[in-house]
Amino acid sequence: MHTITSATITDVSTIRQLAEDTWWPTYSPILEKEQIRFMLDLIYNEDTIKKQIEEGEQIFLLLKEGDKAVAFAGYSPYVAEPAAYKLHKLYCLPETQGKGYGRILINTVSRIAAGTGATKLLLNVNRHNTALSFYQKMGFDIAREEDIAIGPYWMNDYIMQKPLIP
Numbered sequence: 139m140h141t142i143t144s145a146t147i148t149d150v151s152t153i154r155q156l157a158e159d160t161w162w163p164t165y166s167p168i169l170e171k172e173q174i175r176f177m178l179d180l181i182y183n184e185d186t187i188k189k190q191i192e193e194g195e196q197i198f199l200l201l202k203e204g205d206k207a208v209a210f211a212g213y214s215p216y217v218a219e220p221a222a223y224k225l226h227k228l229y230c231l232p233e234t235q236g237k238g239y240g241r242i243l244i245n246t247v248s249r250i251a252a253g254t255g256a257t258k259l260l261l262n263v264n265r266h267n268t269a270l271s272f273y274q275k276m277g278f279d280i281a282r283e284e285d286i287a288i289g290p291y292w293m294n295d296y297i298m299q300k301p302l303i304p
């Protein structure tokens with residue numbers, strides 16, 4: 139039995155721990171450990187996540203099994219394009235992957251975004267992340283490649299998008 143709630147600032151440490159526990163197995167095969175540490179410290183910095191939640195820059199959905207948080211998604215309107223939303227983050231703990239939670243969180247974000255009149259959901263995924271096939275299964279197509287400098291490192295991503303049904 140799972141539930142989904144919008145995270146508040148009391149959930150910041152839970153989100154940071156979920157990211158720690160998911161990022162290492164996800165990115166160790168494709169990125170140097172220094173880059174993983176650097177990106178975790180930057181993106182999941184306590185103050186950054188707190189500010190994103192407090193100021194509504196990003197909405198975090200927490201998926202729980204009982205009272206244990208096992209997955210989360212982060213999304214927001216996409217400022218660069220009208221009528222578009224962006225899925226910034228989607229992570230399920232390794233032991234819960236394959237249980238349908240990724241699909242449930244994407245469907246939830248899609249429904250919320252479509253409810254605001256958005257017609258498109260976008261995301262970035264590392265070009266070597268096996269999640270690429272998952273996103274294709276969920277209806278996303280590759281729009282283009284994007285190489286983003288992050289400190290001294292590079293993120294070699296695809297931008298993917300899927301139409302939202304009103």
Ligand SMILES: CC(C)(COP(=O)(O)OP(=O)(O)OC[C@H]1O[C@@H](n2cnc3c(N)ncnc32)[C@H](O)[C@@H]1OP(=O)(O)O)[C@@H](O)C(=O)NCCC(=O)NCCS
Nearest residue numbers: 164228229230235236237238239240241263268269271272
């Ligand atoms: C990628 C991720 C979000 C998918 O969520 P999940 O809960 O494991 O996936 P689901 O159980 O909802 O799977 C839905 C479908 O996609 C398939 N699928 C899941 N992961 C897949 C993968 N890596 N490659 C191909 N298909 C995949 C499932 O088999 C299922 O197929 P079905 O409809 O035929 O049964 C999750 O595995 C995860 O957190 N991975 C590590 C972190 C990560 O890479 N996040 C994305 C960062 S951009």
